[in-house]
Amino acid sequence: MSAKVTHVERFTLQVPFVDRVRTEMERAGIHTWSELEIVRVETDAGIVGWGETIQNYTWGRVQAHERVVGKTPFETMWDDSLGAGLLMALFDAAGKLAGVPVYRLLGDKCRDWCAISFWDHDMSPEKYEREALTAVELGYTCIKIKTRPWFDVRETIRRISDVTPDHFRIDADWNAFLNNASNAIPVLRELETTFPKIKMFEDPIPRNDASGNRYMRTQIETPIAHHYGIIPPREGIEMGGVCDGWVLGGGVSKVMQHGSTAGSLNMPFFLQMVGAGPTTAMSLHLSAALTHAQWPTITCHELYEHSLLKERINVVGGHAQVPEAPGLGIELDEDALEKYRVEKADHSLPRHVIKTSRPGGVNIYFATTRQMWVFYGNGNQPVDEWGCHSELIRDDESVEFDELFKRASESPVISAD
Numbered sequence: 001m002s003a004k005v006t007h008v009e010r011f012t013l014q015v016p017f018v019d020r021v022r023t024e025m026e027r028a029g030i031h032t033w034s035e036l037e038i039v040r041v042e043t044d045a046g047i048v049g050w051g052e053t054i055q056n057y058t059w060g061r062v063q064a065h066e067r068v069v070g071k072t073p074f075e076t077m078w079d080d081s082l083g084a085g086l087l088m089a090l091f092d093a094a095g096k097l098a099g100v101p102v103y104r105l106l107g108d109k110c111r112d113w114c115a116i117s118f119w120d121h122d123m124s125p126e127k128y129e130r131e132a133l134t135a136v137e138l139g140y141t142c143i144k145i146k147t148r149p150w151f152d153v154r155e156t157i158r159r160i161s162d163v164t165p166d167h168f169r170i171d172a173d174w175n176a177f178l179n180n181a182s183n184a185i186p187v188l189r190e191l192e193t194t195f196p197k198i199k200m201f202e203d204p205i206p207r208n209d210a211s212g213n214r215y216m217r218t219q220i221e222t223p224i225a226h227h228y229g230i231i232p233p234r235e236g237i238e239m240g241g242v243c244d245g246w247v248l249g250g251g252v253s254k255v256m257q258h259g260s261t262a263g264s265l266n267m268p269f270f271l272q273m274v275g276a277g278p279t280t281a282m283s284l285h286l287s288a289a290l291t292h293a294q295w296p297t298i299t300c301h302e303l304y305e306h307s308l309l310k311e312r313i314n315v316v317g318g319h320a321q322v323p324e325a326p327g328l329g330i331e332l333d334e335d336a337l338e339k340y341r342v343e344k345a346d347h348s349l350p351r352h353v354i355k356t357s358r359p360g361g362v363n364i365y366f367a368t369t370r371q372m373w374v375f376y377g378n379g380n381q382p383v384d385e386w387g388c389h390s391e392l393i394r395d396d397e398s399v400e401f402d403e404l405f406k407r408a409s410e411s412p413v414i415s416a417d
Helices: 019-027 084-098 102-106 125-137 153-163 181-194 210-219 233-238 252-264 277-289 334-339 369-377 399-410
Strands: 005-014 035-043 048-054 113-119 142-146 169-173 198-202 224-227 245-248 269-271 319-321 352-357 363-366 389-394 413-415
Touching: 005 084, 019 125, 019 352, 019 389, 035 084, 048 084, 048 277, 084 102, 084 277, 102 277, 113 125, 113 277, 125 142, 125 153, 142 153, 153 169, 153 181, 181 198, 181 210, 210 224, 245 252, 252 269, 252 277, 269 277, 277 319, 352 369, 352 399, 363 369, 363 399, 399 413
Parallel strands: 113 142, 142 169, 169 198, 198 224, 224 245, 245 269
Antiparallel strands: 005 035, 035 048, 113 319, 352 363, 352 389, 363 413
16 A cells, blocks of 8 residues: 555644633733644545644744645655644654654654653743742643743742742743843843752843853853854854754754754754644654753643643653654544634734833833834843833723823833823
């Protein structure tokens, strides 16, 4: 039997986030990650492969799926241009056809259990404290947080540190919001000295600032991670090192290539593959085949109301076991697929503004999170100030709100009210 692909089905799900983080995802403007595209690949051998794409985040949406029809999954599964969900479904089908787990299609297995991190987007210190407690309850020993100038980073890390066991670790992702080495060095020094649970800083300053990153790395003790490829690996090494390890993501071919380079340079990395259960399973197979996937993998499957799997991916001591069944080694919950299936995802929200309060009494109002990124990225307010707080203010249908919303939509509104 030829085992060729005979049909590709694609359909949309809208899977809500759990109640405890839903408002935070809306404030951050990433509630749209609730839109998932499911890809189902059928073969003439009766084998079915499954994949998923987080439509408003994932590295590649599925486009011309017709290209794989009439070919075996083995012919096309290394083509990253096919998009995340289709690629995943092809690997799932190929593994099932060969009777082996996906990691066997990638290379030699180097680990049975893979480090995995709990992950949340930016939120208040109080809510991060609750998320850390949830992470511990679910078996995690690490949380990756988003450190932002519009929240009190010190208070966030203090709260997480106070409620978690001594072995718990915190990885802080700045998304370059410290802007430059002169801002970053005193902040990072204070945090690493005050809070021993801090184990990694990701992207404190822009990734392409080679000289700034190199100098910053000599001034602090905590490892720094950067996304692979912004500064070419050879240039980074020749400069004396701009980071201690990398963040990898993208298609399977890309991840395997970059992971191999990391291994040859003895540089650890973590995979960042945001998604529900199927994406998490794929990340475990990749981690099992890449020797230097030694830092905890980042996914967000614990934030969805349903992982789409019949059985939860169990986490023990901060590690998840690599599936051993053929393909991805998971079973999708088809009742859940039907429950969350929609013709078109609806991401509409009531009008709102985001209010950031500085400790000196200044308030800044934004209409979108994107405005905040540009505003702080351009250094328009301090990025290293403790005591800031942000909140979502929804439309109360008052004249005052309408006026404020219109002004904030044009540009951030600064006041001392």
